[in-house]
Amino acid sequence: MINDKRYSTAYGVTANKHPPHIKKQCTKFANGFAIGSLCIPLCSTQDIQTITCHSFQSTKEAVFSAEWHDTKLVFKSATSYVNVLHWYDNGELKYPSERDFLYTVKAIVKNKINMNISHDTAQKLARLKPSYQEINLSKRRREMDNLWVLLQDNEYLLSALYAERDIFPQLLGTCGTYFAVEFVEPIESSPTTFLSISDNRKEWGRRLKIALLILELLDELETGFHEPYHLCDIKLEHFGLTKSGNKVKFLDLVSVYSKSIVGAIIRQIGACQKDEDCEYLDCRGKCEKKRDNVALL
Ligand SMILES: Nc1ncnc2c1ncn2[C@@H]1O[C@H](COP(=O)(O)OP(=O)(O)OP(=O)(O)O)[C@@H](O)[C@H]1O
Ligand SMILES: [Mg+2]
Incomplete structure (x- = not known):
């Protein structure tokens, strides 16, 4: 159990307001199974608020946007149909060694996107905070458990692997098997849609600009990586326009494959x-x- 007074006092207040799937994740946090930089603001303090569900027919267990101080973020759940990482040997709980875990991370990347990654990259992916090494053994095991599910989710994997490329929404943190990325306004929800009938010069110009930004994104996906990336689930609301209005990012990475x-x-x-x-x-x-x-x- 996590001995966090803020959590145990605030949990009843905050978590009650949350929908069931978040409550479930917060219960895992309370029991010490979910960890990550966003667990406290999501489950314990009341910093992450204004939770709005995104899709009624979501293929993911959860997609919801929230506000954390001045930052708007979107939470997504990693697909959790993966076998557990640990095993038992004569009743004794076993986890992979750090070395084996790194090999596993490399194997996941090879298997999911057909790319050989460097030792440094594998090490960054093998931690929740790329530059922080968890020394406490039981916390490290929890971290491995959470990462094991997260890394096998195509969307988390691409977000973490290409965190420094300005092409997908920025990864902001995790809580258990949930991760949050920056909110990027989906294109369809803007006043002008591509199906707009009233076609004045200003709207046409805006559509043209978005079309060019989409082409730029596609060009980058085609030529800027070890091999081209294909977008296999295309709809307008999967493209988002950044606040500056100068970049389009792709928002649903579940079906983005090399x-x-x-x-x-x-x-x-x-x-x-x-x-x-x-x-x-x-x-x-x-x-x-x-x-x-x-x-x-
Ligand atoms: N980072 C983001 N910023 C803003 N909106 C987002 C972001 N990610 C996703 N969305 C919006 O939420 C919707 C649902 O998210 P997503 O596509 O990832 O889930 P899904 O399970 O595939 O749902 P759907 O079946 O509706 O596409 C997207 O269509 C998109 O408009
Ligand atoms: Mg989608």
């Missing part, structure tokens, strides 16, 4: 008759008829 990974997903489809059989969400492949009708990217 080219070779999309290729592998599409090849898994196997037999095909026509190109339409070779689609994975919005990513389209081709049916290679010469080679036994197999799906290729």
Whole structure:
């Protein structure tokens, strides 16, 4: 149990206001299972407020925006269908060594985005705060448990791996298997949508600017990485315009894959008759008829 007076006194007040999925995460925090820089402001003090759900048909367990002092952030839950990291040996609880955990982190990145990362990068990913090494063994085990789930979530992994690239919303912190990123205004919610009928010069100019910013983003995704990244879940509200109005970021990273990974997903489809059989969400492949009708990217 966490012996945090602020938590135990404030929990009843703050957590009661939260929807059930946040309460669940806060209970994990109270029991010492969830850790991360945002647990105290989310569960204990009343610093993170104004919680608004984003999507009624969300594929994620939770997506909600909140305010933390002057910062607007969006919380997302990492997919939690992964096996636990620890195991038992003759009744004794076992965790991987630091060295093995680093290898595991490298293997996750290789497996999910087909990239070999350096030792330094793996070390940053293997910690919740990239420059802080947790010495306390039981806290480090909790940290590993939380990271184990987070890192296997495509969205967390890309946000953490490319935290220094200004292309996806900035990762702001975590609490258990929830992580928060900067709020970037989704394009559809702005007064001018791409389907606008009233087409005056100013609105047209704005749409043109957004269209160019989207092309810039696509160009960066195509050419600025170890291999091109493909966006397999395209909708307007997955593009966000930064406050400066000079950059478009992509907001839903669940279906953002490197080219070779999309290729592998599409090849898994196997037999095909026509190109339409070779689609994975919005990513389209081709049916290679010469080679036994197999799906290729
Ligand atoms: N960082 C962000 N800043 C602002 N809005 C965001 C951010 N991330 C997501 N959103 C908005 O919340 C919506 C839902 O988030 P997201 O797409 O990540 O979840 P989802 O489970 O895929 O939901 P949906 O099925 O509605 O797309 C997005 O369509 C987007 O408009
Ligand atoms: Mg989405």
